[in-house]
Amino acid sequence: MARRAGVSQSTVSLVLSGKGAGRISARTEAVVRQAAADLGYRPNVAARALRTGTARTVGLVVTDVTHPFFGPVLRGAQQAAWRAGYAVALVDVANDPDRERASFEALRAGPADGFMFFTVDPPEGSGEHVVAIEVQPPGMASVRVDTDRGTELAVRHLLDLGHTRIGHLGSWLDAETFRRRIDAMAALLGDDVPYETAPFDYREACTATLRLLEAHPTAIFCDDDILAGGVYLAARERGLRIPEDLSVVGFDDLPFARVFEPPLTTVAIDPEALGAGAFEVLLDLIGGRPAESRVLPVELVVRESTAPPR
Amino acid sequence: MARRAGVSQSTVSLVLSGKGAGRISARTEAVVRQAAADLGYRPNVAARALRTGTARTVGLVVTDVTHPFFGPVLRGAQQAAWRAGYAVALVDVANDPDRERASFEALRAGPADGFMFFTVDPPEGSGEHVVAIEVQPPGMASVRVDTDRGTELAVRHLLDLGHTRIGHLGSWLDAETFRRRIDAMAALLGDDVPYETAPFDYREACTATLRLLEAHPTAIFCDDDILAGGVYLAARERGLRIPEDLSVVGFDDLPFARVFEPPLTTVAIDPEALGAGAFEVLLDLIGGRPAESRVLPVELVVRESTAPPR
DNA sequence: TTGTAGGCGTTATCAC
DNA sequence: GTGATAACGCCTACAA
Numbered sequence: 199m200a201r202r203a204g205v206s207q208s209t210v211s212l213v214l215s216g217k218g219a220g221r222i223s224a225r226t227e228a229v230v231r232q233a234a235a236d237l238g239y240r241p242n243v244a245a246r247a248l249r250t251g252t253a254r255t256v257g258l259v260v261t262d263v264t265h266p267f268f269g270p271v272l273r274g275a276q277q278a279a280w281r282a283g284y285a286v287a288l289v290d291v292a293n294d295p296d297r298e299r300a301s302f303e304a305l306r307a308g309p310a311d312g313f314m315f316f317t318v319d320p321p322e323g324s325g326e327h328v329v330a331i332e333v334q335p336p337g338m339a340s341v342r343v344d345t346d347r348g349t350e351l352a353v354r355h356l357l358d359l360g361h362t363r364i365g366h367l368g369s370w371l372d373a374e375t376f377r378r379r380i381d382a383m384a385a386l387l388g389d390d391v392p393y394e395t396a397p398f399d400y401r402e403a404c405t406a407t408l409r410l411l412e413a414h415p416t417a418i419f420c421d422d423d424i425l426a427g428g429v430y431l432a433a434r435e436r437g438l439r440i441p442e443d444l445s446v447v448g449f450d451d452l453p454f455a456r457v458f459e460p461p462l463t464t465v466a467i468d469p470e471a472l473g474a475g476a477f478e479v480l481l482d483l484i485g486g487r488p489a490e491s492r493v494l495p496v497e498l499v500v501r502e503s504t505a506p507p508r
Numbered sequence: 509m510a511r512r513a514g515v516s517q518s519t520v521s522l523v524l525s526g527k528g529a530g531r532i533s534a535r536t537e538a539v540v541r542q543a544a545a546d547l548g549y550r551p552n553v554a555a556r557a558l559r560t561g562t563a564r565t566v567g568l569v570v571t572d573v574t575h576p577f578f579g580p581v582l583r584g585a586q587q588a589a590w591r592a593g594y595a596v597a598l599v600d601v602a603n604d605p606d607r608e609r610a611s612f613e614a615l616r617a618g619p620a621d622g623f624m625f626f627t628v629d630p631p632e633g634s635g636e637h638v639v640a641i642e643v644q645p646p647g648m649a650s651v652r653v654d655t656d657r658g659t660e661l662a663v664r665h666l667l668d669l670g671h672t673r674i675g676h677l678g679s680w681l682d683a684e685t686f687r688r689r690i691d692a693m694a695a696l697l698g699d700d701v702p703y704e705t706a707p708f709d710y711r712e713a714c715t716a717t718l719r720l721l722e723a724h725p726t727a728i729f730c731d732d733d734i735l736a737g738g739v740y741l742a743a744r745e746r747g748l749r750i751p752e753d754l755s756v757v758g759f760d761d762l763p764f765a766r767v768f769e770p771p772l773t774t775v776a777i778d779p780e781a782l783g784a785g786a787f788e789v790l791l792d793l794i795g796g797r798p799a800e801s802r803v804l805p806v807e808l809v810v811r812e813s814t815a816p817p818r
Numbered sequence: 819t820t821g822t823a824g825g826c827g828t829t830a831t832c833a834c
Numbered sequence: 835g836t837g838a839t840a841a842c843g844c845c846t847a848c849a850a
Contacts, residue, residue, distance in 0.1 A: 206836060206837060207836095207837070207838085208828095208829075208830085208836080208837065208838080208839095209835085209836060209837075211827095211828065211829060211830090212829095212835095212836090215828095215829080217829095218835095220835095221835060221836085222835065222836080223835060223836090226835080226836080241827080241828070242558070242826085242827050242828070243619045244554050244555075244557035244558040244563065244619050244826085244827080244828090245554075245558050245826070245827035245828040245829090245842090246827080246828055246829075247553075247554035247557075247558075247619075247828090247842095248552070248554040248555050248558050248826090248827080248828070248829095248842050248843065248844085249827080249828040249829045249830085249841080249842050250828080250829065250842085251842075253554065255597070263579045263580075263582050263583050263586070264579040264580050264583055265579065266576045266579070268579060269572075269573045269574040269575065269576070269578060269579065270573075270574050272573050272598070272600065273573050273574055273600050273602060276573070276598065276599070276600045277600070277602070280599075285597050285599075286597065286598055287565070287595050287596065287597050287598070288582070288586065288596055288597070288598045289586070289590075289595075290582065290583050290586045290587070292583060292587070309553045309554050309557075309619070399763075400763060400764070400766060400767055424763075427764060427767040430767055430769075431766075431767060434769070453709075453710060453734075454710070454737060454764045454767075456710060456741075457710055457737040457740055457741060457764075457768065458767065458768075458769070459740075459744070459768070459769035516820060516821065517820095517821070517822085518820080518821070518822080518844095518845075518846080519819090519820060519821080521844065521845060521846085522820090522845095522846095525844095525845080527845095527846095531819065531820085532819070532820080533819060533820090536819080536820080551843080551844070552842085552843050552844070554842085554843080554844090555826090555842070555843035555844040555845090556843080556844055556845075557826095557844095558826050558827065558828085558842090558843080558844075559825085559826055559843080559844045559845050559846090560826090560844085560845070561826080819850105820849105820850085821848105821849085821850075822847105822848085822849075822850090823846100823847095823848090823849100824845105824846095824847095825844100825845095825846100826843105826844090826845090827842105828841100828842085829840105829841090829842090830839100830840090830841090831838105831839085831840085831841105832837105832838090832839090832840105833836100833837085833838080833839100834835105834836085834837080834838095
């Protein structure tokens with residue numbers, strides 16, 4: 199302990215927790231800091247957590263770590279947390295409802311001051327400090343992307359190009375962000391939009407597309423760029439050229455979208471802002487400040503996978 | 509506290525920590541559990557950590573959460589940890605050396621029982637319980653993929669096809685896994701392999717490829733599938749057909765590799781096994797058992813981006 | 819088979 | 835401006 203290196207005991211606490219402002223002499227403070235540095239002393243987090251009842255850790259629960267969209271979200275959240283002196287504990291629910299409940303149990307027992315749920319519906323009784331990402335349970339703080347606008351931009355783009363038979367390849371996840379896409383399309387195109395769903399897996403998305411193609415759409419709007427990749431696969435299999443025979447629009451603007459052949463037209467969003475925003479809202483909640491839900495802007499990136507129908 | 513709901517106090521501890529075996533009567537145990545359930549009582553992790561000196565948390569430090577390879581690694585690690593009752597705290601170093609030091613500091617102060625460093629060189633004095641992933645510092649436990657074999661498989665494949673001018677598009681990260689690829693290539697092809705490096709970014713990989721093409725290779729081996737994507741971009745820009753004019757081999761077999769046009773020949777590895785293996789080794793270390801480093805097998809997946817040179 | 823008591827390293831309150 | 839001292843909630847001897 200630094201106590202014997204210095205002269206005192208609770209003084210150390212005052213100094214190291216930054217609460218010595220105007221209470222500890224500059225000289226004593228220097229001595230303490232020096233001793234701490236020499237001994238490589240660090241306050242014990244567990245003891246602090248026990249005493250203060252705060253863990254300086256937040257939990258992030260995510261449906262699927264494997265999805266490329268998730269990385270930047272985590273980066274945003276983690277960096278914002280880092281700046282605020284918080285650690286991020288991560289739970290991957292792996293699309294498994296059982297694990298979802300179980301992992302939440304674990305987290306609740308854990309030393310987290312709050313939680314962010316990414317594309318996961320927060321369980322009942324998650325406590326006060328919860329923010330939902332890309333999900334918007336009533337009465338709960340949330341951060342999400344302007345899905346409605348994104349869908350509208352994409353569909354209007356297709357409409358402007360002259361398409362009339364537009365299909366929808368959706369995620370099979372029953373999350374709000376995806377339900378919104380359905381509604382937004384219905385608002386523009388009516389209720390009889392050809393619709394198939396698939397998990398975020400190229401091959402499965404490919405077979406779902408094959409089913410969708412039976413309705414002979416001239417364009418397909420996809421809930422996500424991976425699903426769009428499945429459309430590319432299906433088009434290749436059927437000998438359909440993109441965009442001549444089939445226009446494709448994705449969502450997310452994942453990095454590989456520009457590498458696809460042809461480069462994918464897609465709705466771009468800023469995943470880091472999503473993560474960072476979620477943490478900031480959570481921090482407000484933790485600090486007892488009023489937390490405002492946020493809706494992040496989107497942008498349509500027109501590349502070469504869309505063209506007028508033949 | 510469940511104490512008053514039941515009858516006792518330390519009895520609760522015995523029951524809930526599973527150490528009541530043959531010491532607590534079945535009836536008492538039932539009473540305690542019932543009371544705990546009713547009150548929604550959970551042992552306080554901070555107190556337990558303080559008392560036992562163990563946090564049941566491990567840290568995972570990663571160069572770049574944004575890389576698609578990372579997701580499955582985390583999933584493997586997280587699930588193995590989950591099964592063992594551990595939480596995973598994550599730090600994204602974001603390719604930033606400053607943050608690397610700083611985040612480590614934070615972790616060390618944090619309540620982690622051990623660390624996994626993924627493509628990050630573990631700092632000095634990280635303690636006893638450290639395992640390196642895809643890095644192999646002398647005298648430290650590590651888990652990595654059989655890079656040598658993967659590189660050899662890829663290069664031999666190209667050689668068998670009849671290629672003689674084989675270029676190497678490498679990662680600009682100075683990590684062991686990438687140095688090994690250089691050495692393995694040199695062993696098969698000599699020291700004058702055309703070589704360029706790039707970060708894991710399609711556009712930058714594209715411009716690096718453009719430089720590499722000045723040596724007029726008929727095939728390019730890439731350290732990673734994202735870099736291979738950059739080669740596709742460059743080929744498109746130069747009007748080179750893959751594989752007729754240029755063969756391309758990647759590494760990792762990321763999901764999108766099969767969606768590229770043409771589908772990418774690449775070295776497949778199992779990222780989940782990497783993460784899970786790392787945690788298992790770490791758990792051995794934490795448990796005071798001898799930890800064996802592991803080398804995971806690889807496999808060459810031949811798709812359509814490789815063909816004999818014209 | 820169960821209860822009692824002490825201490826893990828902090829922070830916070832209160833004397834000095 | 836600084837030093838005692840009491841808790842935070844748990845685990846673990848040890849006593850009953």
